[in-house]
Amino acid sequence: MNHLHAVEAGAPTAGLRIRGLSHRYGLTEVLAGIDLDLAPGETLALIGPSGCGKSTLLHLVAGLLVPSEGTLANGFRRIGCMFQQPRLLPWKSTLDNIALGLKARGEARADRRERAAAMARWLGLTDEDMAKFPHALSGGMQSRVALGRALVVAPDLLLLDEPFSALDVGLKAELYGLLRARVAEVGSAVLMITHDLMEAVRLADRILMMAPGPGRLVRSFTLSQPQAVRSEAWIYRTAGELMEAEEVRLGFGLADARPANGWPAAAGGR
Template sequence: HAFGRDEVLAGIDFRLRAGEVVALVGPSGCGKTTLLHLAAGLLTVQAGEVSNSFSSTAFMFQQPRLLPWKTALDNIALGLKAAGVGRDERHFRARELALRLGLAHRDLDKFPHQLSGGMQSRVALARALVLAPELLLLDEPFSALDVGLKEELYRLLLAQQAEQGMGVLMITHDLMEAVRLSDAILVMAPTPGRIVCRFELGQPAASRDDAWVYHHTAELLQTAAVRDSFGLPPAVPALAEVPAVRPGAGLRLVVP
């Protein structure tokens, strides 16, 4: 796939199965978003093919992209309206899911500008999930959120994914996020964008604790393929002896 004379993607070949979460990880400019847009049908395939046998697809973007003139409830129900679902039914489904995702009744009557960034992200997630898609595409929707909210949305996403059995293809710069959520990680490198390695994560995502995630993220960061992809220098062996902190060393910060 190319834009003008610039080859953006080359030699891409992978499969996503129902119920599987696959993360595309790589540096900026390696073609992750282009690949996701091809999978979504937002770009025309120039060579090769995209075979999508999932019956329905939903997309969650980096920004919530809520319609400013519609309430949170109507934003969530927007896809159901497009699918021809009646007003009462779509509002019932949207409200039920929104409450499960941590939105309060009072939030659903608010407009996007009245919601915090975290609440807007919940609305965007609910808008995608209320369609019960067989395939969910995620374009770094959690990248601007604080760590506490990220963890909460991770938990909600995994619970819905397990319940609905949907396939998920996500892109991220955050290797720890990929280890937290995915069953398999595809590492991409740029110029042209290509998949250089695949890592399988054997333990179910719902049973991974923080220690497991930190350990496996650190392991991946030591692999040559990951370091080369992100332009990191070769891994340095751990020091046999860590120097002690000098007595009296410290930092003081005073804000009057």
């Protein structure tokens, strides 16, 4: 077996191209044979049960891990990340947490604080909020700060690892709207992980279903309706239709066993 890998960060090819990617932790294979493309401006959602390697795949794309096998060519230059937990630096104020990526890029202090303040106000944070430290912020406000930190760098690739899963319905709806508006304005590509099928239908252009043992892609669904014109009725109806797909039902524990002949290869969907 060939255990060589190639990672091409900042490759000249536009977008993200993954071929034959596998990854192991020690002797445990967590991902196998991943082929994936993400075009500039596209939103792609990864769904699947816990333990199927979704977060590992996201960390490989972010450059936090090196794949055991396969090729990963990433032509995106500016990557923003938002995780399930806000992961704010406790010794920094709201404003400095939002400005963290700008500081890492070497922007002058006055410039980055001005941009961070504009982002904070756009997210509904006040001047008083900007001076607070994370322990003084509610969970919802911490999520706003984490979203601002990811968006303020104007990413051409935004990585989302279930950042909205713990939020109430009203705040989710508000952050969904803010996210969609900024992604459309900047033209960002988005690679997102979610357990929420309706969230995937609401935000994504394509949905990839993953299965465990080891993690692999088993079904692809393309959503034909543009995000801007998706009604609530269409979102609920489409999510319901996707739940009828065998791979989705198996993945979410709504069927008793995997197919007798094993998981099929990923294929085009609706």
